[in-house]
Amino acid sequence: MWLRIYALLIKEFLNLLKDKKSRFVLIVPPIVQLFVFGYAATYDLNQVPIAVYNEDQGQASRELIARFTGAPAFKEVLRIERHAQIADALDSKQVLLVLHLGQHFSRDLLTGRQPAVAQLLLDGRDSNTAQIALGYAQSVISNFNFDWARQRHKTLPPAKLVVRAWFNPNLESRWFIVPGIVGLLTLVVTMIVTALSVAREREQGTFDQLLVTPLTPAEILLGKAVPGLLIGVLEASFSILMAVFWFRIPLLGSLAALYLGIVLYVFSVIGVGLMISSLSVTQQQGLLGGFLVIVPAVILSGYATPIANMPEWVQHLTLFNPLRYFLVIIRGVFLEGLGTGDLLDQYWPLAVIGLCCLICAGWLFRKRLY
Amino acid sequence: MKASRQRLAGLIRKEFLQVLRDPSSLAIAFVMPVFLLLLFGYGVSLDAKHVPVGLVVEHNSPESREFTAGFEHSEYFQTHYYHDMRTAQQALRAKQINAIVHLQADFDRQLSGGEPAAIQVILDGVDANNARLLNGYIQGVWQNWLNSRAERRGQRPSTAVQLQPRIWYNSALRSRNFLVPGLIAVIMTLIGALLTALVVAREWERGTLEALIATPVSVREILLGKLIPYYLLGMGGMLLAIAMAVWLFQVPLLGSLWVLLVCGSLFMLVALGMGLLISIAAKNQFVAGQIAIIVTFLPAFILSGFLFNIDSMPAAVQAFTYLVAARYFVAILQTVFLAGNIWAIIIPNALALLLMAMIFLGLALWRAPCRLE
Numbered sequence: 001m002w003l004r005i006y007a008l009l010i011k012e013f014l015n016l017l018k019d020k021k022s023r024f025v026l027i028v029p030p031i032v033q034l035f036v037f038g039y040a041a042t043y044d045l046n047q048v049p050i051a052v053y054n055e056d057q058g059q060a061s062r063e064l065i066a067r068f069t070g071a072p073a074f075k076e077v078l079r080i081e082r083h084a085q086i087a088d089a090l091d092s093k094q095v096l097l098v099l100h101l102g103q104h105f106s107r108d109l110l111t112g113r114q115p116a117v118a119q120l121l122l123d124g125r126d127s128n129t130a131q132i133a134l135g136y137a138q139s140v141i142s143n144f145n146f147d148w149a150r151q152r153h154k155t156l157p158p159a160k161l162v163v164r165a166w167f168n169p170n171l172e173s174r175w176f177i178v179p180g181i182v183g184l185l186t187l188v189v190t191m192i193v194t195a196l197s198v199a200r201e202r203e204q205g206t207f208d209q210l211l212v213t214p215l216t217p218a219e220i221l222l223g224k225a226v227p228g229l230l231i232g233v234l235e236a237s238f239s240i241l242m243a244v245f246w247f248r249i250p251l252l253g254s255l256a257a258l259y260l261g262i263v264l265y266v267f268s269v270i271g272v273g274l275m276i277s278s279l280s281v282t283q284q285q286g287l288l289g290g291f292l293v294i295v296p297a298v299i300l301s302g303y304a305t306p307i308a309n310m311p312e313w314v315q316h317l318t319l320f321n322p323l324r325y326f327l328v329i330i331r332g333v334f335l336e337g338l339g340t341g342d343l344l345d346q347y348w349p350l351a352v353i354g355l356c357c358l359i360c361a362g363w364l365f366r367k368r369l370y
Numbered sequence: 371m372k373a374s375r376q377r378l379a380g381l382i383r384k385e386f387l388q389v390l391r392d393p394s395s396l397a398i399a400f401v402m403p404v405f406l407l408l409l410f411g412y413g414v415s416l417d418a419k420h421v422p423v424g425l426v427v428e429h430n431s432p433e434s435r436e437f438t439a440g441f442e443h444s445e446y447f448q449t450h451y452y453h454d455m456r457t458a459q460q461a462l463r464a465k466q467i468n469a470i471v472h473l474q475a476d477f478d479r480q481l482s483g484g485e486p487a488a489i490q491v492i493l494d495g496v497d498a499n500n501a502r503l504l505n506g507y508i509q510g511v512w513q514n515w516l517n518s519r520a521e522r523r524g525q526r527p528s529t530a531v532q533l534q535p536r537i538w539y540n541s542a543l544r545s546r547n548f549l550v551p552g553l554i555a556v557i558m559t560l561i562g563a564l565l566t567a568l569v570v571a572r573e574w575e576r577g578t579l580e581a582l583i584a585t586p587v588s589v590r591e592i593l594l595g596k597l598i599p600y601y602l603l604g605m606g607g608m609l610l611a612i613a614m615a616v617w618l619f620q621v622p623l624l625g626s627l628w629v630l631l632v633c634g635s636l637f638m639l640v641a642l643g644m645g646l647l648i649s650i651a652a653k654n655q656f657v658a659g660q661i662a663i664i665v666t667f668l669p670a671f672i673l674s675g676f677l678f679n680i681d682s683m684p685a686a687v688q689a690f691t692y693l694v695a696a697r698y699f700v701a702i703l704q705t706v707f708l709a710g711n712i713w714a715i716i717i718p719n720a721l722a723l724l725l726m727a728m729i730f731l732g733l734a735l736w737r738a739p740c741r742l743e
Contacts, residue, residue, distance in 0.1 A: 021652065025660040033668060039687045041672050043499040046682040064531065090538055092714035093701070096681070115532035124540030125704045127548050128416045129679040132499075134535050135506040141533045142509070148530045157529075158519070159437075159480070159487040161512050163505060166462070168495030171505075176498045184668070192660050200656060203575075284568045287659040288398060291564065295406060295667065299413045304677055306500050309415040335496050336463075 004215055008223035016193065016227055026193070026231065030185045034239050037181050038247050041304075043173040045073040045132055051095040053080035058106025064118065064144055068099055073136045090123050097122045097133055112154070167335040178247050179330045180303045182239040183265070183323050187297060190232035190266055191290045194273030197224045198365075199286030217365040221358065224277075225270050232266035243334075252337030260340060261329035264350040268322040271357030278364040297323045325350050377587050381595025385569075389599060398564050399603035403557050403611045410553045411619050414677075416545040420448040421504055424458040424467040427451065428475040436519065437473065437489075440511040447507070462494055469493045469504055539708040550619045551703040552676030554611045555637070555696045559670040561607050562641020563648070565600045567662035570649035589738040593731075597642055604638045605631075615707070625706030629716060633702045636723040640695040641666075643730030650737050670696035698722045 017023050052065055069076040078089055080098065089095045100119040108116035120137055122130040149156050168175045201207035210220060240258070243249045251258075276289035300307070300314065301323035307315055318324045325346040332338035332346075389395040423441060427434050441447045450467055452458035458470045472490035474480070480487030491508055493501040516529070540547045573579040582592060612630060615621045623630075645662060652658035672678060673687075674696035680688060691697050698719040705715045 019654065019657070021654060021657045022660070025657055025664070029661075029664040033664065036687055036690060037668065037672050040683045040691075041678050042682060043502070043678065044682060045679065048679065048681045088714075091709060091712045093705075096679075109530055112530070115529050117534050118531050120533055120535045122535060122537045124537040124543060125548055125708050126675070126679065127537075127540050127543040127545050128499075128677075130537055130540075131416075131503065131506070131543055134537075135502060135509075137535075138506065138509060138533055141531050145530045154530070155525075156484075156486050157516050158482075159477075159489050159512070159516070161491050161509065162488045163491040163493065163508075165493040165495035165498075165501055168498050168501070171493075171495050171498040171502050173498040176496060188663060188668070192656075192663065196656050196659060203655075282392065282572075283655040283659065284392065284395070284572065287568065287655075287662075288564065290659075291560070291663065291667075292402070292405070294663070295560070296409050296413075298671070299410055302497075304671075305414050305416055306418065306497055308421070309418055310413050314413050331496050 001219070004213075005219055005222060008215060008219065009226055012197070012223050012227045015197075016231075026189060030189055030235060030239070031242075034181055034185060034242055035246075038174065038178050038242075041173075041177045041181065043128070043132060044171075045129070045136060047075040048073060048097075048129075048133065049077040049095045050074045051078035051080050051086075051089045051098045052076055053083075053086060053098055053100045055103045056101045056105040058109075060106045060109045060116075061101045064101070064141075065099065067140050067144055068137070071136065071140060073133070086121060090121060093123065093125075095123075096129065097137070099137075109148075174247060175249050175335060176331065177304075178243045178249050179334045180301075180327055182236055182243060183301070183326045183330055184298060184303060185239055186232050186236045186262070186266065187269055187323055188294060189235050190228050190269045191273045191294055192287075193231055194224065194228040194270050195276045195280075195290035195293075196283050196286045197228075198274065198277035199280045199283045202280075203282050217362055221274065221362050221365060224274055225358070228270040228273065229263075229266055232269065233262055236262045236266070249334055251334050253333035254339045257338060257340040257343055258330065258333045260347065261326060261333070261343065261350075264347055264354065265322055265326040265329070268350045268354035268357070271354040271361065272322070274361040275357045275364070278361045297321050300324070302327055319349070320353065322350055322353055373586075374588075374591065377585075378591050378595055381587060381591060382598050385595055385599040389603065395565060395603070398561055399607045400610065402561060403607045404614065406557045406560070407550070407553060407611055407614050407618075410556075411546065411550055411614075414545075414549050414553075416499075416503075416549075417543075418500060418503055418507075419445055421446060421469075421507070422448045422450060422467045423504075423508075424450050424452050424461055424470045426453070426455055426458045426470060426472045428454075428473060429477060431478050433478050433481055434473050437515050440515050441471070444507070444511060447511075459492075462492065465494070467494075468500070469508065471508065546619055547621050547708060548704055549676070550615045550621050551707040552674070552700045554608065554615065555674060555699040555703055556667070556670045556676060557611060558604065558608055558634070558637060558699070559641050559666045559696050562600075562604050562638055563645040563662045563666040565604060566596065566642050566645030567648050567652075567658045568655050569596050569600075570646065571652050571655045571658040574653045575655055590735060593646065593735060593738060596646065597731075600642055601635075601638055604642065605635065608634050608638065621707055623707055624710040626711055629711055630703070630706055633699065633706075633716065633720050633723065636720060636727055637695060637699040639727035640723055640730055643727055643734055644695070646734040647730055647737065650734055669694045673697065674700045676700045692722075695723060695726050698726075 054061055054065060068074055078095055080086060086098050089098060098121040105116045108114055122133060124130045165171050244251050272293055277286050280286040280289055300318045300321050307318055329343050329346050332343060425438055441449050455472060461467050462470055470492040477487055493505060495501045537543060616623050648661050649658045652661060673691045673694045680691055702716055702719050705712050
């Protein structure tokens, strides 16, 4: 029996790797993507174009503006002279926000009879970016207020917030996104390898040949699953190396906990992939099926937007999503330093998803057999 | 000329039959947009509401109650009280709460002292974006408390400068308003590329391309024959998606529909051209499928400006985004939906799409298989 499986494995690997193009698509694009997305996928603002409209002539307004233009998040690209220019600058997306200081800004600030008003006009077409920019602007203003009060011996506010962030002290979104990309790319590669594997044989007619060999359906399933497992784990390992050594994401937890997670995760993805594959007759159907799983899996995983923000019925759906569990595992191990014991709640659903799908796939194989 | 038209009609008929007989193409064009838009529309949201926050109040007093009332009356928070920091920290580790706000035992005394009292805030930084938004909400509570406290005591607010934000185009900051139009671009990328990525590769693999080449049809006719049916399918899918955005998700459509349709057509041509090119270059459904997924979904999701701000990316990555057609279409969609027909945005982006369509279709024609190897 082992000899048969061994021979089958060799055939499967040859199938995947003998063609130069399929070798290429398995290896190069994931590397490029990890690299590009690692840099691209960030919610942190960096040198975002802003415009300043200052009707005030005083020293104080210049000081406040200098704090905005000096912040690494913002870059002043436009000085507005007339009110009408504001709409042009925002409409054409030339700038994300306009800082507007009225004629009486310095006077109000110096007399202190009423708070001086700094108006901020934001482009809300991308409301998330607008909200983040607003947060940055708020902290610039509150620092300014604090320093202003301290320098002039005015009354300080009675209380201040001392904010600390655990696990990611500077709140760099890259620390959160790059481990997520590891899960994403592993999902895509593993899913494609397995989802098309049986469909391809069906379409080419070689599946019938396989069925008349002494191999049992379980053995065929194993032969299809092992290459996926190997490729998935290699893919994940490589991405983790890049995350640690290139992107310098701190890896605090135990590698054993991480690898247990990876193996279970890849196992569950293979289960889903093989189930799709055994359902589809053509490769187009296999690809479509793979897609219909990958896209929701990415959206409903907490990769880019938090699961807690979804409506409750959608939150229940995410319980069937392997990526959801894996993201908790990889982020927990990387940033929080979790070990195997802390992650049991994430491990068992992965194992259950994988087992159920594989049993389904095996049953579907057998159904086609008899 | 007449013969050519007849040949073309025959080819289109063949493609249509193929589409109708393999239901997966119809599923891609019509079921997928509905399914994806529902999923994305409900699943992708950046608006945090009722975030669980732990409050540790060491000494209960009128002052501390005034402060915590701000959290209880806000729809952004769901408050949990803890007696000491240790249990609160355990809850934070167990992900039961996302942040801790800590008022120390001598909070009242510090308030009346000269130096500001320190209110300690600990955020769970694993989801950095969420933590940052949460920090903003907490700052808002603090600011309101400062102002109303000063007002109650007849003092002037201690803030020297007050920030007055005005958010244009989406004043309620509903994230769905910008996500749903962006999603149309992501979904159309998928549909266009998936529909065509496999069609030529499939004929290669099955050997039916040889049969086609042996007939009097020219390469251009073969490509047009593939393009027209899938273009019609894709546009049908797009109309469906726009209708859902407007009627189901209540996204305001301030610009005009025909601008959307013209730009959508251009974008569809780019997506189909890309799919055709992949399928011609790959000659193998496995490779074509793999490439289609890699060059379409993830770039459209991450590099189009639909979710992540392009201006904040490093310059090299920004340069890369110019190659992603979805980037142009996302800009058009978000503007036409939320801001109206602003030609300064529409024209340059539409021209970019036109250029890309010409390049992809031209390349597809040039690389098209005109002889057997």
